[in-house]
Amino acid sequence: MSLIVAKFGGSSVASIEKIKTIAHRVREMRMRGHDVVVVVSAMGDTTDDLIQLAGATGDDLNSREMDMLLATGEQQTAALLAMTLNNMGCSAISLTGWQAGIKSDSSHNKAKINGIENCRIKKEIEAGNIVVIAGFQGISPEGDITTLGRGGSDTTAVALAASLQADRCMIFTDVDGVYTADPRMVPEARKLTKISYEEMLELAVLGAVVMQPRAVEVALAYQIDVEVRCSFNKNPGTIITKEANMEKQVIVSGVAHDVNCARFAIFDVPDQPGIAKTLFKSLAGAGINVDMVIQAAMRNGRNDIAFTIGRDDLKKAIEVIGKLVIEIGASGMTYGDDVAKVSIVGAGMQTNPGVAADMFEALADENINIHMISTSEIKVSCLIDKDCIETAVRALHRKFELDKAE
Ligand code: ADP
Ligand code: ASP
Ligand code: MG
Numbered sequence: 001m002s003l004i005v006a007k008f009g010g011s012s013v014a015s016i017e018k019i020k021t022i023a024h025r026v027r028e029m030r031m032r033g034h035d036v037v038v039v040v041s042a043m044g045d046t047t048d049d050l051i052q053l054a055g056a057t058g059d060d061l062n063s064r065e066m067d068m069l070l071a072t073g074e075q076q077t078a079a080l081l082a083m084t085l086n087n088m089g090c091s092a093i094s095l096t097g098w099q100a101g102i103k104s105d106s107s108h109n110k111a112k113i114n115g116i117e118n119c120r121i122k123k124e125i126e127a128g129n130i131v132v133i134a135g136f137q138g139i140s141p142e143g144d145i146t147t148l149g150r151g152g153s154d155t156t157a158v159a160l161a162a163s164l165q166a167d168r169c170m171i172f173t174d175v176d177g178v179y180t181a182d183p184r185m186v187p188e189a190r191k192l193t194k195i196s197y198e199e200m201l202e203l204a205v206l207g208a209v210v211m212q213p214r215a216v217e218v219a220l221a222y223q224i225d226v227e228v229r230c231s232f233n234k235n236p237g238t239i240i241t242k243e244a245n246m247e248k249q250v251i252v253s254g255v256a257h258d259v260n261c262a263r264f265a266i267f268d269v270p271d272q273p274g275i276a277k278t279l280f281k282s283l284a285g286a287g288i289n290v291d292m293v294i295q296a297a298m299r300n301g302r303n304d305i306a307f308t309i310g311r312d313d314l315k316k317a318i319e320v321i322g323k324l325v326i327e328i329g330a331s332g333m334t335y336g337d338d339v340a341k342v343s344i345v346g347a348g349m350q351t352n353p354g355v356a357a358d359m360f361e362a363l364a365d366e367n368i369n370i371h372m373i374s375t376s377e378i379k380v381s382c383l384i385d386k387d388c389i390e391t392a393v394r395a396l397h398r399k400f401e402l403d404k405a406e
Helices: 016-031 046-055 063-087 119-126 153-163 197-205 213-222 275-285 311-327 347-351 355-365 386-399
Strands: 003-008 035-040 092-095 102-104 113-116 130-134 137-139 145-147 168-173 194-196 226-230 238-241 254-258 261-270 290-295 302-310 332-336 339-345 372-376 379-385
Touching: 003 016, 003 153, 016 035, 016 063, 035 063, 035 119, 035 153, 046 063, 063 092, 063 130, 063 137, 063 145, 092 119, 102 153, 113 153, 119 130, 153 168, 153 213, 194 197, 197 213, 197 238, 197 254, 197 339, 213 226, 254 386, 261 275, 261 311, 261 339, 275 290, 275 302, 275 311, 290 372, 302 311, 311 332, 339 355, 339 386, 355 379, 355 386, 379 386
Parallel strands: 003 035, 003 168, 035 130, 092 130, 102 137, 168 226, 194 238
Antiparallel strands: 102 113, 137 145, 226 238, 254 339, 261 302, 261 332, 290 302, 339 379, 372 379
16 A cells, blocks of 8 residues: 655645645545545644744743644644544544654754654554544653744654655645745746655745745655645645756746845954854854845945844844944944845756846846855845835846746
8 A cells, every 4th residue: 555645734724614625535445445634734823823922922922832822723734624524424533743753953042853763654544544643743851841943843754754654745735736936926827746745845945935944855865756736726736845846947937925034234344363253153143044144345444244134033143243343343233134045946047057147137127136146056146125126026037037937
């Protein structure tokens, strides 16, 4: 018998009606003779609602307690889906992350999976059960519940597929697959039949929330094909796999955008060794990830340093940098969350000069100002004003003729 790991995201389980719909889908898999492990997210906006509830308790949100709270969202769905399946005559059992043996490190709110002790899952499969596992959670070496970061149920599913050596790993969501851009922003975006791990990873890191980046990393590490498809129809989806056919032939395979960005600049920083170290070590020490960095050309022995961070980290960064500005002898700082990042991704880019210039041209034609640029072998990103993001994504999609992608 073949084993399927199927993950259903928040919008696919947002109501009891939707849970019933996906229960039918799971039952069909079972009736075709497959063993099935299901991973579920919290219903609809439950995770956001829980974060809001926690915020109402005060300013200091202990990360261990946040994990205790947030993990309950996925547990609700797991129990409800198992009950629905049992009511349909399909034998099912729900498990929390720790019952499923998902061992993580101790970094609350962004824990990494260290390994999966899958004997309980195997025992339940052998007993004839559909095993419904609460996604997004694990257990630390100290025995505390952890969560895996926003979108973490994708990672739970791919890690389980690796651990159980599943025959298929399917990520069911509210769109038909991975598109050349967010289909909610670009109606003419095209669904990709296949995409390589590397390109999917870049798209995900750069804001395409359809897959959590760490899930793609696990898929790449264990060479697992992942199918992204829609919970509500039978259309073929997108396969994330080793060698995708657009590689090297198509220069740009997708446009991604991220509005969860914030900008920060520090003025007149003394041009001395060790200053960048002090700044960025302090940010790292506060758990703040820095994305783009620009150091402007020196004048009179002083530089301006600008960088971007996640919007959620802005408050913390203001505290950290606010203290350092005087200490390092800078003249001041500025910041804001009025920016967004737009990126083009494609494996063919590294062998085709002029792609970045084409990107800048497309933005210039729309009169969009570029604040920062960063590049790698397979992507170019530009920081722009947030209110231009939709125009920018559409313009780039047109410029690189992505509506004609296969
Ligand atoms: P789930 O609740 O199933 O985990 P998510 O909201 O996390 O779903 O991810 C699905 C969403 O990802 C889609 O509704 C879509 O708006 C967004 N998205 C962003 N970029 C892309 C892309 N390139 N292809 C497909 N979907 C994308
Ligand atoms: N419920 C969590 C979130 O909203 C995890 C997930 O959906 O994958 O981020
Ligand atoms: Mg998701």
